[in-house]
Amino acid sequence: MNNRCNRWRMMNPLHLVLSAIIFCIFWWTIWGTGSIASAAPMPEIQRRGYLTIAVKDNLRPLGFRDDSGNLQGLEIDLAKRLALDLLGKADAIKFQQVANRDRLSVVLNNQVDLAIARVTATESRARLVSFSVPYYYDGAVIVTKDTAVRRISDLTNRKIAVINNSSTVAQVRYYMPEAELVGVKSYQEARSLTENNTVDAFAADASVLSGWVQQYPQYRILPTKLSTEPLSVVMPKGLQYDQLRRQVNEAIARYTAEGWLKERVQHWGLGTRM
Known part of the structure; x- marks a missing residue:
């Protein structure tokens, strides 16, 4: 018995070293990226005194920086x-x-409490995160600078730019099957083609094109909305976040009712919610 105890005392320092190594590896795995996880249940948020929220800063009029560098927009107001x-x-x-x-990943990885960054609530995304009640209903619309185009029927047999592989492609084909679709990689490319009259119009999300019209007033958004997509606050799943989710949902429902x-x-030029 004494011999076994003596052997344990001799091995104990080795065990301590191994434990220290395991401890360091464990904490390096959590903190080693330099990205401190900051999501928290509501009681912890109240104790620390602030929310961490992921937003867009280049998407007028939802979230963007003004000439002074300050964040502005509908999602910033929310x-x-x-x-x-x-x-x-x-x-x-x-x-x-x-x-x-x-x-989505910043919420999944507990880097923020919430994300308010033009996220459409979908069934597939809802398997990963929780969504609030909608705060705005986005959807595909068409913008043009051609003064002769007043309604989508005026674009029959004409060229319409769409973002490659976007859901807008199917929506435009449904409403205007005879239109010629021209795929583009970006909003910048679409504007270039519209400016030089290579295409007659551009179909994309209303929230983005509203900002486009604000910056370039020669463009107009046609009145027909091709789709309706709810934008919601992204929230974490888990029972520990029940209070946070409930308070966010109640607040947004109240903002709608009031x-x-x-x-x-x-105010931000996004038109009437549908």
């Missing part, structure tokens, strides 16, 4: 209103700019 109602201060937010490809969201939508 984020500030949520901070005011949940924490008592509109500036109780740490904003994180996010690329389109990362809008008309605050409608006023903000119209």
